Amino acid sequence: xxxxxxxxxxxxxxxxxxxxxxxxxxxxxxxxxxxxxxxxxxxxxxxxxxxxxxxxxxxxxxxxxxxxxxxxxxxxxxxxxxxxxxxxxxxxxxxxxxxxxxxxxxxxxxxxxxxxxxxxxxxxxxxxxxxxxxxxxxxxxxxxxxxxxxxxxxxxxxxxxxxxxxxxxxxxxxxxxxxxxxxxxxxxxxxxxxxxxxxxxxxxxxxxxxxxxxxxxxxxxxxxxxxxxxxxxxxxxxxxxxxxxxxxxxxxxxxxxxxxxxxxxxxxxxxxxxxxxxxxxxxxxxxxxxxxxxxxxxxxxxxxxxxxxxxxxxxxxxxxxxxxxxxxxxxxxxxxxxxxxxxxxxxxxxxxxxxxxxxxxxxxxxxxxxxxxxxxxxxxxxxxxxxxxxxxxxxxxxxxxxxxxxxxxxxxxxxxxxxxxxxxxxxxxxxxxxxxxxxxxxxxxxxxxxxxxxxxxxxxxxxxxxxxxxxxxxxxxxxxxxxxxxxxxx
Ligand code: LFR
Numbered sequence: 029x030x031x032x033x034x035x036x037x038x039x040x041x042x043x044x045x046x047x048x049x050x051x052x053x054x055x056x057x058x059x060x061x062x063x064x065x066x067x068x069x070x071x072x073x074x075x076x077x078x079x080x081x082x083x084x085x086x087x088x089x090x091x092x093x094x095x096x097x098x099x100x101x102x103x104x105x106x107x108x109x110x111x112x113x114x115x116x117x118x119x120x121x122x123x124x125x126x127x128x129x130x131x132x133x134x135x136x137x138x139x140x141x142x143x144x145x146x147x148x149x150x151x152x153x154x155x156x157x158x159x160x161x162x163x164x165x166x167x168x169x170x171x172x173x174x175x176x177x178x179x180x181x182x183x184x185x186x187x188x189x190x191x192x193x194x195x196x197x198x199x200x201x202x203x204x205x206x207x208x209x210x211x212x213x214x215x216x217x218x219x220x221x222x223x224x225x226x227x228x229x230x231x232x233x234x235x236x237x238x239x240x241x242x243x244x245x246x247x248x249x250x251x252x253x254x255x256x257x258x259x260x261x262x263x264x265x266x267x268x269x270x271x272x273x274x275x276x277x278x279x280x281x282x283x284x285x286x287x288x289x290x291x292x293x294x295x296x297x298x299x300x301x302x303x304x305x306x307x308x309x310x311x312x313x314x315x316x317x318x319x320x321x322x323x324x325x326x327x328x329x330x331x332x333x334x335x336x337x338x339x340x341x342x343x344x345x346x347x348x349x350x351x352x353x354x355x356x357x358x359x360x361x362x363x364x365x366x367x368x369x370x371x372x373x374x375x376x377x378x379x380x381x382x383x384x385x386x387x388x389x390x391x392x393x394x395x396x397x398x399x400x401x402x403x404x405x406x407x408x409x410x411x412x413x414x415x416x417x418x419x420x421x422x423x424x425x426x427x428x429x430x431x432x433x434x435x436x437x438x439x440x441x442x443x444x445x446x447x448x449x450x451x452x453x454x455x456x457x458x459x460x461x462x463x464x465x466x467x468x469x470x471x472x473x474x475x476x477x478x479x480x481x482x483x484x485x486x487x488x489x490x491x492x493x494x495x496x497x498x499x500x501x502x503x504x505x506x507x508x509x510x511x512x513x514x515x516x517x518x
Pocket of ligand 1: 264
């Protein structure tokens with residue numbers, strides 16, 4: 029049996045898990061968890077939302093040490109949210125603190141890019157959905173790229189600090205909008221047309237390759253062996269989709285449910301048609317050459333920001349409390365388009381939700397339980413729309429929706445998802461990203477897990493899933509959809 033450390037960094041928390049993989053064995057146990065989030069820093073009349081990258085690095089090291097104390101590690105791997113990066117100078121030193129993708133510095137940049145590279149062409153090269161924070165737009169929002177030598181995405185930056193080796197793991201590189209989805213290489217022509225120096229783009233590496241070993245000085249300082257560091261599916265969603273325990277041959281959609289809900293299908297090749305572009309679907313690179321054809325649906329972020337708002341206003345509510353209240357609110361009383369740009373930046377979500385309800389002629393939710401019910405109904409409605417669109421755009425039926433990630437714990441949301449999508453939901457595992465992370469590491473280090481099917485079979489054999497049947501009240505969802513979206517697929 030192999031013991032492996034999986035570092036999984038989300039936008040609101042990070043964790044280090046100790047994983048065990050062997051014949052018929054697969055488990056992950058959390059050994060260290062720490063908060064993450066934006067840090068707003070003022071400068072010259074404005075402010076920027078950053079990440080505390082050094083704090084994350086320190087917590088990660090603490091977690092790796094804790095994992096090693098529980099038994100000899102064979103390796104470690106890091107996954108995190110996508111698109112964000114650090115810039116290094118020629119000596120390899122970090123230039124400035126990485127910026128959080130929810131910062132407003134990219135406002136208006138996508139429109140400027142479209143004047144140089146039309147959206148159709150950009151999609152044709154990169155296959156990516158338009159999100160204001162794609163790495164491409166962030167790089168164009170930088171004040172000065174002159175002294176930057178290399179751009180490293182967050183897991184690649186942490187890997188560099190561990191091993192001294194620079195590179196870009198493909199699943200995460202595919203979220204930059206600077207990666208050619210067909211050739212699997214950097215889109216250097218695109219970069220140069222937009223004035224982004226291609227020296228910034230480091231050598232690409234495949235998920236499942238070994239990055240290097242822990243730097244001897246660092247290992248000695250931490251009391252760790254010189255462990256191999258494996259490039260896993262370093263985009264957390266790539267690792268989470270490895271962890272979707274679908275049976276071979278089933279027509280499944282997945283929802284990777286956390287701060288974001290990533291809703292879509294696993295494909296063998298990108299879907300780059302006009303309809304996919306119009307529906308703003310993305311083709312992100314997955315492990316073993318798969319494509320994640322999905323849309324980002326604003327996820328539990330709106331709920332966690334609401335809890336933060338109530339706390340700041342002096343009326344704190346616990347999650348179990350608001351969920352219990354939400355369960356008692358009549359279904360579909362009010363719904364909003366949860367994907368509207370207004371829900372992207374941090375702030376007073378209950379107020380924004382009320383405003384969106386007023387704007388669409390609905391009675392706004394008042395009590396926290398009503399607000400939370402509106403959020404959950406609206407999320408389920410967005411899942412319904414996205415699953416249907418994914419199916420229509422690819423011509424593939426969807427017979428079951430797999431929900432993985434933290435949202436698995438939200439039973440009300442899982443039931444609403446089954447109701448809204450009109451197909452059964454299979455919920456679990458919660459720790460899909462960490463499982464995907466350790467499975468890819470285990471294979472890289474010699475475990476007999478030849479393909480995704482073998483990895484998923486091992487998850488099914490070792491983890492319990494919960495099944496939610498749709499309740500069959502179809503019409504309520506179609507009517508609610510019509511309230512907020514005239515383009516809805518009925
Ligand atoms: C989920 C995720 C999404 C990505 C968003 C921003 O954690 O990685 O896949 O679009 O965060 O990076």
